[in-house]
Amino acid sequence: MMILAGIALIVLVLLGAPLFAIIAAGVLLNFALEGTDLTVIPIEIYSLAEMPVLLAIPLFTFAGYLLAESGAPQRLVRITNAFFGWMPGGLAAVALAMCAMFTAFTGASGVTIVALGGLLYPALRQAGYPERYSLGLVTTSGSIGLLFAPSLPLILYGVVAQQLNIGHPVAIPDLFLAGILPGLLIVVMLSLYGLWQRRGQPAAHIPFSGRAALASLRDAAWELPLPVVVLGGIYSGYFAVSEAAAVTAIYVFIVEVLVHREIRFAALPRLMRESMVLVGAILIVLGMSLASTNYLLDAEIPTRLFNYIRSHVHSALGFLLLLNLFLLALGMMLDIFSALVIMVPLILPIALKYDIHPVHLGIVFLANMEIAYLMPPMGMNLFIAMYRFDRPMLEIFRAVLPFVCILALAVLVITYWPGLSLALIKH
Amino acid sequence: MTERHLPPVLARLVKLVTRTENALLVFMLAAMVLLAASQIVLRNFMGMSVAGTDQALRLLVLWVAFLGAVAASREGRHIHVDAVARWLPGRARAWVGSLTDLFTLVVCLVLAWESLRYLVKSYDTAEKAFGVLPVWVAASILPLAFVLIALRYFLRLVHHVRQGLGREEPEA
Numbered sequence A: 001m002m003i004l005a006g007i008a009l010i011v012l013v014l015l016g017a018p019l020f021a022i023i024a025a026g027v028l029l030n031f032a033l034e035g036t037d038l039t040v041i042p043i044e045i046y047s048l049a050e051m052p053v054l055l056a057i058p059l060f061t062f063a064g065y066l067l068a069e070s071g072a073p074q075r076l077v078r079i080t081n082a083f084f085g086w087m088p089g090g091l092a093a094v095a096l097a098m099c100a101m102f103t104a105f106t107g108a109s110g111v112t113i114v115a116l117g118g119l120l121y122p123a124l125r126q127a128g129y130p131e132r133y134s135l136g137l138v139t140t141s142g143s144i145g146l147l148f149a150p151s152l153p154l155i156l157y158g159v160v161a162q163q164l165n166i167g168h169p170v171a172i173p174d175l176f177l178a179g180i181l182p183g184l185l186i187v188v189m190l191s192l193y194g195l196w197q198r199r200g201q202p203a204a205h206i207p208f209s210g211r212a213a214l215a216s217l218r219d220a221a222w223e224l225p226l227p228v229v230v231l232g233g234i235y236s237g238y239f240a241v242s243e244a245a246a247v248t249a250i251y252v253f254i255v256e257v258l259v260h261r262e263i264r265f266a267a268l269p270r271l272m273r274e275s276m277v278l279v280g281a282i283l284i285v286l287g288m289s290l291a292s293t294n295y296l297l298d299a300e301i302p303t304r305l306f307n308y309i310r311s312h313v314h315s316a317l318g319f320l321l322l323l324n325l326f327l328l329a330l331g332m333m334l335d336i337f338s339a340l341v342i343m344v345p346l347i348l349p350i351a352l353k354y355d356i357h358p359v360h361l362g363i364v365f366l367a368n369m370e371i372a373y374l375m376p377p378m379g380m381n382l383f384i385a386m387y388r389f390d391r392p393m394l395e396i397f398r399a400v401l402p403f404v405c406i407l408a409l410a411v412l413v414i415t416y417w418p419g420l421s422l423a424l425i426k427h
Numbered sequence B: 001m002t003e004r005h006l007p008p009v010l011a012r013l014v015k016l017v018t019r020t021e022n023a024l025l026v027f028m029l030a031a032m033v034l035l036a037a038s039q040i041v042l043r044n045f046m047g048m049s050v051a052g053t054d055q056a057l058r059l060l061v062l063w064v065a066f067l068g069a070v071a072a073s074r075e076g077r078h079i080h081v082d083a084v085a086r087w088l089p090g091r092a093r094a095w096v097g098s099l100t101d102l103f104t105l106v107v108c109l110v111l112a113w114e115s116l117r118y119l120v121k122s123y124d125t126a127e128k129a130f131g132v133l134p135v136w137v138a139a140s141i142l143p144l145a146f147v148l149i150a151l152r153y154f155l156r157l158v159h160h161v162r163q164g165l166g167r168e169e170p171e172a
Helices: A002-015 A021-036 A040-050 A052-069 A073-083 A090-106 A108-127 A131-141 A150-161 A172-197 A210-219 A225-235 A243-261 A265-296 A302-308 A315-335 A336-353 A359-371 A380-389 A393-417 A420-423 B006-045 B053-074 B089-125 B141-164
Strands: B129-130
Touching: A002 A021, A002 A225, A021 A243, A021 A265, A021 A336, A021 B089, A040 A225, A040 A265, A040 B053, A040 B089, A040 B141, A052 A073, A052 A090, A052 A108, A052 A210, A052 A243, A052 A265, A052 B006, A052 B053, A073 A090, A073 B006, A090 A131, A090 A172, A090 A225, A090 A302, A090 B006, A108 A380, A131 A172, A131 A315, A131 A380, A131 A393, A150 A172, A150 A265, A150 A336, A150 A359, A172 A225, A172 A359, A172 A393, A172 A420, A210 B006, A210 B053, A225 A243, A243 B006, A265 A302, A265 A336, A265 B053, A302 A336, A315 A336, A315 A359, A315 A393, A336 A359, A359 A393, A359 A420, A380 A393, A393 A420, B006 B141, B053 B141
Parallel strands: none
Antiparallel strands: none
16 A cells, blocks of 8 residues: 555655646655655744744845846856966966855756856857857856855755754764865866866967956956855854845845846745745755654664665675765756755665765765756756757766766866865854 | 736736735835844944844745745746646646646635634634734734635646646647
8 A cells, every 4th residue: 555655655756746736645645654644744844934044045035136137147158268368277266266165155956057158158169268168158057056155956955864863963064174175175176177178279269358357357346245254154153054145135224126127026026936935845845844854764774775775785885985985866856956856865864874964964964966957867957958048968077077077077076085075064 | 927818807806916925025025124134233333223124024924935936836846846837748848747737726725714713712812922913913823824825826726737638729
């Protein structure tokens, strides 16, 4: 009976039923069979209102939508071009860094491709980068940056991990610190690839001009302090994460709506609704999974899974390798938010028994998701780039392939070198 | 436009519901941003803290999230796996859509019913969310949101069935 119900639910997932409804149905069925009072489900969902960090999610998302809608992406690209356009390999490197930062702040990887990628692509071509490389870079740009503060997936991993009461504190500022070196590793590796692409070509297509550089700086004078204030505030411990989110939201609002006036007041309700559609879609899945996590832990499912895996996989390294493959497959089907919310409660308790640090696990999880976004047939970035640049899927994938290989290499390093993630955390 | 083929009275009603949802969502998000920002100003520059602000903010997150989820239902933008439907021809996709719509509709009605029972329970015990506000008021968004999501999936179901029967043009 339960097996039939399980198969029916999986079929419904594949047919495209909303995930929150699938999880809810699974929990309802299990609790009903056990004879548990079903009002525990709304009680669990209501506990969303008892998690102070969650406030950061709507605030950062709203700020990200404002940034993407404003002229901020143009100003960023202008600075990049003015300062680094002349440098061999410089433009690609800074474009990567810029995209990483933009993704970290806007949280959604598609936004970067649409808002920044569309502007960077012609700039890269003009600076003499091959077409295929440029296309690959802007498609990849959407997912690098997930490891940098204040990215939503990092925050969400912290939220889910804290719910599990695993005995280890998983502080969100720790996750932010842990992401820095692995994130830099990815950016540096991809930049070196950019440098190699430009080998043997004349250096300067765009001469450096001090005046243009200065003008571009003045242009973005309002946006430039934002990362400094927010990141400085979080890393120094001056702001809590939700406070940093509030500062970002109000600051971005003042700059883009009141100072630059690039977003009209009349457009605000639409933007607010659009951004909250994303927040609602994430948090309703989180709410359902709070209920299902409780059930999973009560039924000791992670322990049973662990015992099963334990009999086949003996070492932590073996487990991590298996995890890499599993997460890649998962990431091709699910978006990053639901993958986090659904799989972390299952995987984290098992990983702990293999003595894997929960913060390291979070970084590995997200690094894998960065690649999964780029894998056919389901990778979301491929679809977004396909629509944005109007190219066939196969061409996009061919362009992305070298990037995927480099990312895979980086993920292996991140996975098997826990020190890289944990070095900056105070013990 | 899932409400295109409804009788005019119903269509107007749905439009009114949509507007109310939007207004509430925008108002609450604005309140959240302003409240969170003013709290930081008060705390860091004036050394003041207003009791209950934190709880109010957390509650606003719950409400905004569920109003956002209702808006997501309207546009079919809940998180889902697009593995099969993407590749199906129009009519078949419409029938698959009506199956998942029906499923979601039923689940949401059950959730709405259980949330309502929770509300009644906490009304009886006179539980308070923070200081003054009773839990049953704070949590009333749950049954409300699930009913509204169910309404949207009902409209989608009608739309998809009509497409399946060939009475409406399927989307390209």
